[in-house]
Amino acid sequence: MSANMPEKPLIPADDAALAEVRRRSRRSFLVGGTAAVLGLLGWRWASTGSEADGISRPLRSVLDANGQLAGEYFSSAHLAPVYPKSRARMPRTNGRVGLKTALDPAAWRLRVTPSAGGAAREFTLADIQALPRIEMTTELKCIEGWSTVVTWAGARFADFLARFPLADAAAPFVNLTTPDGKYYVGLDMASALHPQTLLCYEMNGAPLTPEHGAPLRLVTPVKYGIKHIKRLGTISFPPQRPADYWADRGYDWHSGL
Numbered sequence: 001m002s003a004n005m006p007e008k009p010l011i012p013a014d015d016a017a018l019a020e021v022r023r024r025s026r027r028s029f030l031v032g033g034t035a036a037v038l039g040l041l042g043w044r045w046a047s048t049g050s051e052a053d054g055i056s057r058p059l060r061s062v063l064d065a066n067g068q069l070a071g072e073y074f075s076s077a078h079l080a081p082v083y084p085k086s087r088a089r090m091p092r093t094n095g096r097v098g099l100k101t102a103l104d105p106a107a108w109r110l111r112v113t114p115s116a117g118g119a120a121r122e123f124t125l126a127d128i129q130a131l132p133r134i135e136m137t138t139e140l141k142c143i144e145g146w147s148t149v150v151t152w153a154g155a156r157f158a159d160f161l162a163r164f165p166l167a168d169a170a171a172p173f174v175n176l177t178t179p180d181g182k183y184y185v186g187l188d189m190a191s192a193l194h195p196q197t198l199l200c201y202e203m204n205g206a207p208l209t210p211e212h213g214a215p216l217r218l219v220t221p222v223k224y225g226i227k228h229i230k231r232l233g234t235i236s237f238p239p240q241r242p243a244d245y246w247a248d249r250g251y252d253w254h255s256g257l
């Protein structure tokens with residue numbers, strides 16, 4: 001399967017919402033929204049409000065509102081740019097939360113709890129590799145300000161859920177954690193089903209190394225690197241928006257690009 005770009009988005013775009021977003025540029029929308037909300041609240045409240053995550057409450061509300069807009073703007077019609085394979089490089093290793101103990105790749109399993117409840121199902125790497133293999137060359141963008149073009153290979157999360165119907169059609173969220181639970185990522189279902197969201201087992205033509213998340217990591221180039229959880233261990237489908245390691249530390253929960 002050659003699919004740098006999917007032939008057709010898997011999820012039909014919400015035409016009304018997209019038309020609305022296209023009418024105004026995203027930037028002016030967010031900047032205008034921030035100014036308007038701050039204007040309404042008044043700067044006094046903004047600067048004296050109580051703090052949540054070290055960010056004053058009114059500013060926190062604005063960040064959350066922007067995150068909401070980013071979530072609405074986001075859809076499968078919005079694809080991250082793809083690059084020629086010749087541009088691909090190895091990125092630096094960034095972030096080791098949840099990777100600090102040794103892992104036996106042969107004993108590793110992906111444990112998925114169905115949204116309907118019941119026992120977790122376990123998958124081997126071979127189970128994931130049996131799904132259609134997708135290769136894409138996209139940019140890994142770290143929120144700290146660097147980025148690297150990488151050729152990734154793996155299975156679409158959408159293909160995984162199509163093959164193993166573990167999530168209810170209406171399941172709103174996906175929660176992904178390392179085997180030890182120390183790093184955890186939350187996604188809305190639309191982002192998880194995006195055609196460029198992969199359960200990834202290869203970088204630049206070689207199996208993942210331990211520091212880059214062996215044996216399986218998430219890649220979702222419409223989001224910042226913080227969402228690309230390495231050493232994926234468990235997946236569940238909570239009814240409420242799941243916690244997220246970096247959102248708990250003050251970053252936007254969506255972290256969309």
Ligand SMILES: Nc1nc2c(c(=O)[nH]1)N[C@H]1C(S)=C(S)[C@@H](COP(=O)(O)O)O[C@H]1N2
Nearest residue numbers: 091093094095096097142183225228229230
């Ligand atoms: N388990 C785990 N996954 C993680 C992190 C981490 O600390 N632990 N850091 C994230 C961040 S901030 C980035 S930018 C990318 C970096 O991926 P790389 O190390 O393959 O370059 O991994 C993400 N996935």
Ligand SMILES: [Mo]
Nearest residue numbers: 142143225226
């Ligand atoms: Mo990052």
